Amino acid sequence: MTVDRVLQEFLSEAQEIVESYNRDLLALDGARATGAYDPERINNAFRAVHSLKGLAGLFAVGPMTRLSHALESLLDSLRLGRVRLAPEVLDLLFEAVELYGAMIADTSAGRPLADAMVDDYLARVAAAAGAAKPASPAPRLAGFDLDPTILSVLTEYEEHRLRESIAAGRRLYRIHAPFDLASIDTGLDELKGRLKPVGEVVTYLPSSEPTAEDKIDLDVILASDRPPAEVEAAIADTGASVSSVNVPARAAPAAPPVLAHEEGEDRGRSLKSISQTVRVDIRKLDHLMNVVGELAVARTGIQGILEELRGHRDVGDLVRRLQHESRTLERKLNELQAGILEVRMVPLGQIFDKLSRVVRRISREAGKEVRLTISGAETELDKLIVEELSDPLMHIIRNAIDHGIEPAELRRAAGKPETGTIAIVAQQRGNHVVIDVRDDGAGFDEARILETALARGLIAREQAHELSRRELMNLVFLPGFSTRDTATELSGRGVGMDVVKTNIAKLSGIIDLASTRGRGTQITITLPITLAIIPALIIRAAGRTYAVPLNSVLESLTMTPGDVRTIEGREVLSLRGQTLTLARVDQVLALKLREPPPARSYVVVVGLAQHRLGLVVDELVGQQDIVIKSLGRALARVPGIAGATELGGQQIVLVLDVGALVEESRRGASEAA
Amino acid sequence: MASRGLPYATEATFHRRAGARAATWQHEVLAFALGDEEYAVDIRRIREIIKTRPVTEVPRAPAFVPGIISVRGQIIPVIELRQRLRLPAPPRPPGREARVLIVSRGDEDFGLLVDEVRQVVRMRDSDVEPPPAMLGGPDVDLISGIGRPWGDRMLILLDLDAVLTFAEGRP
Numbered sequence: 001m002t003v004d005r006v007l008q009e010f011l012s013e014a015q016e017i018v019e020s021y022n023r024d025l026l027a028l029d030g031a032r033a034t035g036a037y038d039p040e041r042i043n044n045a046f047r048a049v050h051s052l053k054g055l056a057g058l059f060a061v062g063p064m065t066r067l068s069h070a071l072e073s074l075l076d077s078l079r080l081g082r083v084r085l086a087p088e089v090l091d092l093l094f095e096a097v098e099l100y101g102a103m104i105a106d107t108s109a110g111r112p113l114a115d116a117m118v119d120d121y122l123a124r125v126a127a128a129a130g131a132a133k134p135a136s137p138a139p140r141l142a143g144f145d146l147d148p149t150i151l152s153v154l155t156e157y158e159e160h161r162l163r164e165s166i167a168a169g170r171r172l173y174r175i176h177a178p179f180d181l182a183s184i185d186t187g188l189d190e191l192k193g194r195l196k197p198v199g200e201v202v203t204y205l206p207s208s209e210p211t212a213e214d215k216i217d218l219d220v221i222l223a224s225d226r227p228p229a230e231v232e233a234a235i236a237d238t239g240a241s242v243s244s245v246n247v248p249a250r251a252a253p254a255a256p257p258v259l260a261h262e263e264g265e266d267r268g269r270s271l272k273s274i275s276q277t278v279r280v281d282i283r284k285l286d287h288l289m290n291v292v293g294e295l296a297v298a299r300t301g302i303q304g305i306l307e308e309l310r311g312h313r314d315v316g317d318l319v320r321r322l323q324h325e326s327r328t329l330e331r332k333l334n335e336l337q338a339g340i341l342e343v344r345m346v347p348l349g350q351i352f353d354k355l356s357r358v359v360r361r362i363s364r365e366a367g368k369e370v371r372l373t374i375s376g377a378e379t380e381l382d383k384l385i386v387e388e389l390s391d392p393l394m395h396i397i398r399n400a401i402d403h404g405i406e407p408a409e410l411r412r413a414a415g416k417p418e419t420g421t422i423a424i425v426a427q428q429r430g431n432h433v434v435i436d437v438r439d440d441g442a443g444f445d446e447a448r449i450l451e452t453a454l455a456r457g458l459i460a461r462e463q464a465h466e467l468s469r470r471e472l473m474n475l476v477f478l479p480g481f482s483t484r485d486t487a488t489e490l491s492g493r494g495v496g497m498d499v500v501k502t503n504i505a506k507l508s509g510i511i512d513l514a515s516t517r518g519r520g521t522q523i524t525i526t527l528p529i530t531l532a533i534i535p536a537l538i539i540r541a542a543g544r545t546y547a548v549p550l551n552s553v554l555e556s557l558t559m560t561p562g563d564v565r566t567i568e569g570r571e572v573l574s575l576r577g578q579t580l581t582l583a584r585v586d587q588v589l590a591l592k593l594r595e596p597p598p599a600r601s602y603v604v605v606v607g608l609a610q611h612r613l614g615l616v617v618d619e620l621v622g623q624q625d626i627v628i629k630s631l632g633r634a635l636a637r638v639p640g641i642a643g644a645t646e647l648g649g650q651q652i653v654l655v656l657d658v659g660a661l662v663e664e665s666r667r668g669a670s671e672a673a
Numbered sequence: 674m675a676s677r678g679l680p681y682a683t684e685a686t687f688h689r690r691a692g693a694r695a696a697t698w699q700h701e702v703l704a705f706a707l708g709d710e711e712y713a714v715d716i717r718r719i720r721e722i723i724k725t726r727p728v729t730e731v732p733r734a735p736a737f738v739p740g741i742i743s744v745r746g747q748i749i750p751v752i753e754l755r756q757r758l759r760l761p762a763p764p765r766p767p768g769r770e771a772r773v774l775i776v777s778r779g780d781e782d783f784g785l786l787v788d789e790v791r792q793v794v795r796m797r798d799s800d801v802e803p804p805p806a807m808l809g810g811p812d813v814d815l816i817s818g819i820g821r822p823w824g825d826r827m828l829i830l831l832d833l834d835a836v837l838t839f840a841e842g843r844p
């Protein structure tokens with residue numbers, strides 16, 4: 001048990017490191033075009049695989065150790081400039097992300113890792129590292145007015161960076177900075193922070209010219225393309241002084257000082273973790289949430305006792321005090337609940353990073369140039385939702401690249417830029433997060449969708465002309481719209497789109513598609529922020545009580561039987577000039593009536609995205625915050641029910657799955673017609 | 674833990690007093706009544722025994738699942754055992770003696786609705802017969818054997834995993 005837990009810890013830590021490694025590669029890839037990448041990114045990637053090597057060694061995951069070791073050498077060669085950061089090298093580095101992912105998955109599933117899985121890859125890495133040659137003729141370091149004592153202690157990396165900077169025509173500055181012995185760490189960090197925007201700190205060394213007893217003076221060598229005034233401005237009021245280092249225009253070639261350097265180790269870097277975070281199993285949070293829910297139920301019980309006590313005169317003062325305490329308890333409970341919810345929230349950026357990698361790989365496979373733009377990566381969603389979202393998004397993007405974005409020649413002919421664009425935009429709207437995935441590809445062909453839907457018997461011919469454009473587009477989400485075999489010839493993005501839709505629906509989300517032939521496609525996913533706790537409307541129908549998530553309730557109104565009309569046998573209501581389809585809760589759920597329906601009933605208008613439905617109920621009971629609990633696997637597939645919740649006094653009510661009900665009513669409409 | 678809070682006199686107590694050696698018992702089951710018959714399940718599978726409480730009906734659930742209850746914040750489906758076993762006797766509202774046995778399968782819990790809990794029974798391997806090929810009432814697939822601890826008493830031993838497997842593969 002504990003061994004399992006330790007292993008899980010290792011795997012999730014490894015996963016995080018691989019993700020950060022991936023982010024660094026993406027940044028390098030993005031900057032490669034301009035040629036000015038941040039060398040710190042290579043260092044980060046190097047540190048990442050170094051940590052992975054250590055971890056894998058600790059847990060005796062042999063292939064992972066070997067992989068990390070090989071990558072470490074390659075990245076070391078990169079940061080020392082022995083290997084150039086060419087696209088092929090970057091590809092190799094990206095490939096490692098997949099390999100690590102597979103290893104983590106296998107180890108997690110208890111499958112032993114085969115050495116063979118990395119052999120081929122390691123051979124290619126070795127070849128790439130072996131092809132090492134200096135990127136450019138090394139400029140001479142002699143002839144600068146740098147203190148030879150400084151030159152003699154540069155590490156190979158620092159020396160490489162110095163040469164690179166000189167080759168790039170940057171200026172060199174020496175910054176002389178006094179620090180208090182007591183606070184040198186923070187002081188130095190601050191100075192580096194100020195210098196970072198104006199250049200690259202090549203090295204820093206204790207100065208040979210100390211100024212005072214309790215001070216330590218450092219000489220910082222900065223490479224920068226900024227004029228001296230800007231560098232001076234950056235460190236103004238730090239007490240440091242700047243002087244320029246003379247760089248001879250073209251120094252005569254001579255042997256570079258051959259110096260001792262460490263073996264790619266990060267000298268002086270602490271092993272202490274910098275991050276202030278704790279990894280927590282989400283199930284522990286679920287458990288805490290359950291406890292909070294029970295506390296809330298207990299508080300309701302106390303409130304009930306209070307109400308009863310109110311009648312007794314002789315305890316009036318006690319009742320008041322108890323009431324006061326009870327309110328405090330309620331407030332604190334709410335805070336606790338909000339706190340737990342907040343802990344569950346993670347930024348969508350986590351999956352967007354993975355998606356960038358997918359785009360890169362698939363577009364290369366497909367031989368298409370595709371640019372991915374992302375906005376709203378900081379938008380937060382419940383961890384569970386984010387986890388479940390990555391597969392559907394991956395699917396959508398794969399489809400967009402495979403079938404949406406046209407080959408370069410076609411795009412040119414259509415007057416579009418050769419590079420296709422896929423844009424992901426996430427934003428919060430009230431209790432929902434809306435994620436748009438847009439591409440500027442070929443779009444869907446309406447006529448073909450219609451043809452296919454007819455051919456597969458998904459709609460009837462006479463029904464076809466009644467479909468709105470949007471309804472027509474959304475036919476691609478129907479199961480059976482397309483199969484793997486026919487997907488391509490149908491210009492089909494239909495590969496498993498029904499699966500995508502089902503996955504989104506499981507998260508109480510709605511997916512919608514809009515497309516313009518020749519212009520592109522936009523898929524919109526609307527999701528609740530959390531599934532853990534939601535405000536709900538409590539209703540009664542057919543003698544039973546149900547909860548309806550409030551985030552999908554638009555309004556509620558009273559209704560008398562006379563208000564109801566029928567269209568093709570389906571009950572509808574005219575609401576402000578629009579036709580609203582009605583669904584009687586007892587009929588939808590096939591409930592036996594326990595009492596005759598009341599003469600006057602209520603309509604709860606629910607909607608997700610642009611779809612509306614009027615739920616006919618007997619009574620509106622009130623609003624309450626509820627914690628939705630799963631019915632368990634045994635009853636998991638009860639359609640129309642999202643889960644259950646406790647209202648207090650051991651009363652359990654079912655929570656209606658509005659998305660599924662709306663869906664069912666739409667499907668019912670097309671079947672009936 | 675498994676038998677915590679059982680207020681019933683058990684044969685185990687009797688045998689311990691009589692000086693019998695516990696090591697010779699291979700089966701320890703909880704016997705309960707369903708109609709006129711006596712059934713039993715492995716005591717190690719029972720986490721808890723609670724009084725019946727109102728269930729919340731779940732639409733479209735199998736007919737033998739009258740609904741769900743909450744046990745300490747956890748939602749648990751309740752199984753009406755008579756219907757699950759397809760006993761001919763019609764289901765009737767649970768009486769005063771009716772109990773819900775909370776049993777687990779994997780990491781999921783279920784409640785079994787029974788008419789009355791009788792006692793814990795210990796048996797040797799030799800006291801247990803394989804399930805008869807032809808049995809009048811219940812589904813033979815759900816039965817692991819027949820226990821005859823003494824005399825004419827007959828306990829129908831339930832195969833809990835089979836009883837609790839009903840959702841997989843259902844559309």
